[in-house]
């Protein structure tokens with residue numbers, strides 16, 4: 001597998017997922033300033049011209065959530081997702097999609113100080129935090145003792161924000177981030 005990567009991009013999230021899976025892969029460095037992510041060759045892998053992208057033989061993947069769902073299946077033995085057919089599987093799929101369809105744009109609105117009108121496909125960021133806290137329950141992870149790729153997809157977004165010096169304002173989320181950051185394979189800044 002080849003991970004198209006820049007450490008200052010969301011490709012760090014894909015790298016974390018690969019590392020938790022114990023995957024063997026090659027890093028293909030992409031210089032964003034040189035716009036290597038907009039070259040004809042890269043656009044054949046990800047037509048959106050964004051990082052990350054992952055190539056696995058004939059398969060090409062873009063979007064972190066898709067990469068995570070693919071890796072959860074490919075590295076079943078890593079146990080980074082509730083089993084297919086188990087009652088928790090639906091919640092896992094929902095949280096993987098939620099991370100990118102609601103949490104990510106809502107955090108973007110918040111960082112850019114934009115309103116989130118009700119007509120958008122996502123909620124305001126305080127509601128997102130309520131949702132994540134509810135789903136986390138008593139933890140330590142979203143699926144109790146089982147760490148999953150949904151913890152990376154959801155936790156990494158809050159960890160970026162913390163890295164930029166913006167506290168979540170939620171002690172429960174801060175403690176969750178501490179637990180995630182303490183993992184050996186955790187995303188490095």
Ligand SMILES: N[C@@H](CCC(=O)N[C@@H](CS)C(=O)NCC(=O)O)C(=O)O
Nearest residue numbers: 009010049050051052062063064065
């Ligand atoms: N939802 C996408 C977001 C991808 C994305 O926005 N990547 C940024 C880096 S953090 C990028 O490549 N930006 C460069 C550009 O758009 O020119 C994912 O999760 O993969």
